[in-house]
Amino acid sequence: MGEHPGEDAKPETFAVSVDVVILTVRAGTFSVLLVRRRRDPHAGAWALPGSRVRVGEGVRETARRALWQKTGMDIGPDDVHLEQLRSYGEPDRDARGRTLSVAYLVLLPDPPVALDRDDVRFWPARDLGGPASPPLAFDHGEIVLDARERASAKLEYTPLATAFVEEPFTLADLRHVYEAVWGVELDAANFRRKVVSATGFVEPSDARARPGPGGGRPARLYNRGQATLLHPPMLRPGTEP
Amino acid sequence: MGEHPGEDAKPETFAVSVDVVILTVRAGTFSVLLVRRRRDPHAGAWALPGSRVRVGEGVRETARRALWQKTGMDIGPDDVHLEQLRSYGEPDRDARGRTLSVAYLVLLPDPPVALDRDDVRFWPARDLGGPASPPLAFDHGEIVLDARERASAKLEYTPLATAFVEEPFTLADLRHVYEAVWGVELDAANFRRKVVSATGFVEPSDARARPGPGGGRPARLYNRGQATLLHPPMLRPGTEP
DNA sequence: TCAATAGTGTCTTTTAGACATTATATG
DNA sequence: CATATAATGTCTAAAAGACACTATTGA
Numbered sequence: 155m156g157e158h159p160g161e162d163a164k165p166e167t168f169a170v171s172v173d174v175v176i177l178t179v180r181a182g183t184f185s186v187l188l189v190r191r192r193r194d195p196h197a198g199a200w201a202l203p204g205s206r207v208r209v210g211e212g213v214r215e216t217a218r219r220a221l222w223q224k225t226g227m228d229i230g231p232d233d234v235h236l237e238q239l240r241s242y243g244e245p246d247r248d249a250r251g252r253t254l255s256v257a258y259l260v261l262l263p264d265p266p267v268a269l270d271r272d273d274v275r276f277w278p279a280r281d282l283g284g285p286a287s288p289p290l291a292f293d294h295g296e297i298v299l300d301a302r303e304r305a306s307a308k309l310e311y312t313p314l315a316t317a318f319v320e321e322p323f324t325l326a327d328l329r330h331v332y333e334a335v336w337g338v339e340l341d342a343a344n345f346r347r348k349v350v351s352a353t354g355f356v357e358p359s360d361a362r363a364r365p366g367p368g369g370g371r372p373a374r375l376y377n378r379g380q381a382t383l384l385h386p387p388m389l390r391p392g393t394e395p
Numbered sequence: 396m397g398e399h400p401g402e403d404a405k406p407e408t409f410a411v412s413v414d415v416v417i418l419t420v421r422a423g424t425f426s427v428l429l430v431r432r433r434r435d436p437h438a439g440a441w442a443l444p445g446s447r448v449r450v451g452e453g454v455r456e457t458a459r460r461a462l463w464q465k466t467g468m469d470i471g472p473d474d475v476h477l478e479q480l481r482s483y484g485e486p487d488r489d490a491r492g493r494t495l496s497v498a499y500l501v502l503l504p505d506p507p508v509a510l511d512r513d514d515v516r517f518w519p520a521r522d523l524g525g526p527a528s529p530p531l532a533f534d535h536g537e538i539v540l541d542a543r544e545r546a547s548a549k550l551e552y553t554p555l556a557t558a559f560v561e562e563p564f565t566l567a568d569l570r571h572v573y574e575a576v577w578g579v580e581l582d583a584a585n586f587r588r589k590v591v592s593a594t595g596f597v598e599p600s601d602a603r604a605r606p607g608p609g610g611g612r613p614a615r616l617y618n619r620g621q622a623t624l625l626h627p628p629m630l631r632p633g634t635e636p
Numbered sequence: 637t638c639a640a641t642a643g644t645g646t647c648t649t650t651t652a653g654a655c656a657t658t659a660t661a662t663g
Numbered sequence: 664c665a666t667a668t669a670a671t672g673t674c675t676a677a678a679a680g681a682c683a684c685t686a687t688t689g690a
Binding site for chain 3: 627
């Protein structure tokens with residue numbers, strides 16, 4: 155197969171679309187935004203927000219457009235972390251014809267917008283693919299899985315966790331991100347030491363957060379640092395030592 | 396722009412191709428395989444081996460086909476590490492029309508094949524993009540850069556370095572991979588301890604390698620382990636402590 | 637006052653890095 | 664024998680983890 159140029163040796167033409175995996179941490183839960191499909195195929199199933207790439211449009215632009223068109227979030231260029239994940243182009247992934255989807259990863263602070271409409275809502279990332287998962291359209295289950303792994307891994311060696319919190323933030327805010335994404339509990343004291351010793355991870359400010367209703371010492375507020383890589387990395391608690 | 400569905404709101408149709416970044420370590424140098432283009436555009440410039448995706452063909456299949464068609468290496472499904480890098484689809488990347496290229500990463504032991512033909516050869520990865528670089532076609536300079544970064548990073552937290560050496564291998568072989576890719580020198584004794592203590596990284600065998608011409612104690616031979624992630628990771632010597 | 641949360645200090649165990657020492661080959 | 668390379672051991676410094684203690688708020 156493929157040895158001789160036969161019937162199938164013709165080059166294919168593709169419809170290219172973008173699917174956006176929007177991740178956030180809301181109420182302590184690592185979550186993915188999905189929209190319910192109205193039309194076939196997979197009508198009624200939940201899908202990643204996405205769109206076809208238009209004439210003259212950059213693929214990254216398409217991702218930004220899908221973000222606000224499908225979710226109602228109007229978001230400036232620098233407000234969110236947007237990075238390409240990878241592409242999915244199996245021949246049979248859409249029965250209507252040959253398509254290739256470029257998946258993008260978006261990391262957001264918990265959006266204040268009232269997003270939980272009937273057909274647009276966040277789902278716990280850990281559930282998707284499991285028994286408590288809603289039906290997912292196309293190969294979007296695989297895409298979400300890849301996105302989760304990418305995000306988990308990048309928390310270790312990049313300052314990406316700060317993309318999940320609004321500025322300025324407390325170190326407790328940041329710790330909650332790690333705990334939600336990794337599904338572990340971290341010692342607050344040791345976490346603090348690692349974060350402040352990693353150069354360029356966070357920038358301390360002089361301001362303090364107001365304590366919660368039960369009181370407590372006011373927490374110092376921080377902003378994102380300039381580092382793109384963490385030295386040393388924030389290592390995930392090991393499964394096997 | 397993009398606010399109203401106008402002339403540019405039409406969905407685009409793409410020609411999709413695959414470009415393969417073939418990385419190896421030969422003679423202590425981290426290297427990339429490039430082929431010289433015969434045809435315009437960019438005739439005479441050096442490019443990544445690639446091919447259009449055919450009707451009914453999976454994108455990963457296209458990558459495997461490009462690998463042996465353009466380089467003459469005939470390679471079984473499990474002989475090499477092949478993973479998707481990301482896709483490149485800027486509107487103006489090919490003047491002939493709208494194209495999207497899915498880049499794949501291939502890691503190989505130094506191939507015994509006589510590859511250094513006039514129009515197919517390995518180039519030192521560190522040079523590409525710099526002043527000693529040959530002219531590169533399309534956006535292939537950017538792709539090679541991304542590939543280098545991905546490979547460097549994955550050496551830290553995955554056992555991927557073993558993909559660069561033939562089995563069985565010595566720990567010195569493995570160390571040379573890290574040294575070439577990272578461009579550093581590593582202490583042999585400390586390297587050994589970290590490798591053997593990372594569970595599932597390498598499997599010791601009872602066999603020994605034959606010493607070189609100058610003599611020396613025979614080195615134990617190892618095979619690849621089953622781990623997909625390293626605990627703990629092999630941390631790159633830090634730039635800032 | 638107490639409860640709650642932030643932040644610091646201290647002790648122990650683990651790991652990293654530098655480097656000496658021993659082991660086993662070639663010539 | 665000398666030389667080369669592999670493998671182990673040892674010492675020190677740094678980092679991680681457990682956890683006690685202090686600081687500052689709300690009620």
